[in-house]
Amino acid sequence: MSDILRYHAEQLFAHELEELKKQDQEKRPHNWLLSPQSVVTYLIGGKLKNGFEVTPKYIGSRRLMEISVATLATDRALLLYGLPGTAKSWVSEHLAAGISGDSTMIIQGTAGTSEESIRYGWNYARLLAEGPSKNALVETPVMRAMQDGKLVRIEELTRIGADVQDTLITILSEKTLPIPELNSEIQATKGFNVIATANNRDKGVNELSSALKRRFNTVILPMPDSMEEEIDIVRRRVESFEKIMDLPAEKPALEEIRRIVTIFRELRNGVTLDGKTKLKSPGATLSTAEAISVVNSGLALAAYFGDGTLKAADLAAGIIGAVVKDPVQDKLVWQEYLETVVKTRDEWKDVYRACRDLV
Numbered sequence: 001m002s003d004i005l006r007y008h009a010e011q012l013f014a015h016e017l018e019e020l021k022k023q024d025q026e027k028r029p030h031n032w033l034l035s036p037q038s039v040v041t042y043l044i045g046g047k048l049k050n051g052f053e054v055t056p057k058y059i060g061s062r063r064l065m066e067i068s069v070a071t072l073a074t075d076r077a078l079l080l081y082g083l084p085g086t087a088k089s090w091v092s093e094h095l096a097a098g099i100s101g102d103s104t105m106i107i108q109g110t111a112g113t114s115e116e117s118i119r120y121g122w123n124y125a126r127l128l129a130e131g132p133s134k135n136a137l138v139e140t141p142v143m144r145a146m147q148d149g150k151l152v153r154i155e156e157l158t159r160i161g162a163d164v165q166d167t168l169i170t171i172l173s174e175k176t177l178p179i180p181e182l183n184s185e186i187q188a189t190k191g192f193n194v195i196a197t198a199n200n201r202d203k204g205v206n207e208l209s210s211a212l213k214r215r216f217n218t219v220i221l222p223m224p225d226s227m228e229e230e231i232d233i234v235r236r237r238v239e240s241f242e243k244i245m246d247l248p249a250e251k252p253a254l255e256e257i258r259r260i261v262t263i264f265r266e267l268r269n270g271v272t273l274d275g276k277t278k279l280k281s282p283g284a285t286l287s288t289a290e291a292i293s294v295v296n297s298g299l300a301l302a303a304y305f306g307d308g309t310l311k312a313a314d315l316a317a318g319i320i321g322a323v324v325k326d327p328v329q330d331k332l333v334w335q336e337y338l339e340t341v342v343k344t345r346d347e348w349k350d351v352y353r354a355c356r357d358l359v
């Protein structure tokens with residue numbers, strides 16, 4: 001068990017789900033592991049009546065989580081929409097874990113996703129030997145979720161071709177999956193629903209048809225509101241990464257995380273925190289997820305090639321890598337920021353030096 005690189009949410013937080021289930025006094029929708037109220041507690045965190053502490057998974061608006069959970073209790077599916085790195089996949093995984101106790105029914109949407117990977121496929125050896133039969137059918141996660149009354153997750157829905165996306169219309173409106181070859185169908189069991197994610201930055205996406213759009217409630221996940229919220233997200237995620245990776249490094253000082261988050265927020269918003277200096281923004285989305293990665297790779301550098309404490313020099317390469325995605329435009333933006341902002345801050349001299357040496 002301990003060799004697994006990444007556990008599913010329901011494995012990692014099994015004890016929390018167990019405790020929430022025990023303490024749950026509210027009504028549960030059919031086939032739900034927890035009541036909607038408890039699912040929100042699982043997502044947002046909180047203290048149970050018996051003092052048990054539930055850790056927050058999503059840091060941000062409670063209302064957004066309530067809307068998401070309530071949607072999944074209706075006949076409409078849920079679309080989590082937003083910029084890259086705003087925790088859409090993360091929330092989708094935890095919603096599936098909290099509601100169905102199973103986040104593994106997942107389809108990764110790509111330009112190559114076919115109808116067969118949404119509806120069902122055929123095991124051709126069997127099909128040839130036995131003819132069309134239930135045994136020759138290859139079940140997809142959607143089909144299994146319909147049978148078991150669970151949630152199915154579709155990642156990056158808008159990357160799937162529009163014609164293939166529309167396969168979902170019958171599934172979502174009639175709650176049935178026809179199998180004409182067998183002259184039969186799969187009728188969804190209560191508890192079945194779909195959580196899709198899509199980001200609004202990608203090029204070459206396929207907009208949902210209005211028929212499909214009408215079957216989804218869209219919840220937009222925003223970038224973290226405040227600086228403190230963003231620091232909190234980075235700190236928590238970095239701590240759990242450290243545990244998993246077993247790094248021989250000290251916990252990163254909150255000060256380092258604050259600096260990274262400051263740089264990211266200033267460049268993202270195109271203005272310094274004090275509102276005095278206008279800045280150019282780079283083309284890349286500087287999401288919280290990127291800030292988490294920068295600190296994580298900094299920690300690995302510090303652990304293996306430094307003295308075990310995170311320093312500006314360990315972070316510099318990561319910061320530049322995140323900001324400068326385009327070698328010409330972004331580089332200018334970064335250099336300007338370095339010279340007009342970083343250089344002028346007395347307590348940032350180490351960052352300035354470390355970054356200047358790398359440009």
Ligand SMILES: Nc1ncnc2c1ncn2[C@@H]1O[C@H](COP(=O)(O)OP(=O)(O)OP(=O)(O)O)[C@@H](O)[C@H]1O
Binds near residue numbers: 057060089090
């Ligand atoms: N508000 C938040 N609360 C908790 N974690 C967050 C938050 N925002 C970002 N994260 C963290 O950011 C990381 C990346 O999130 P995730 O992969 O879910 O992004 P995404 O929105 O699916 O991005 P993409 O569009 O690129 O797929 C996760 O590890 C998640 O923990």
Ligand SMILES: [Mg+2]
Binds near residue numbers: 088089090155197
């Ligand atoms: Mg994602």
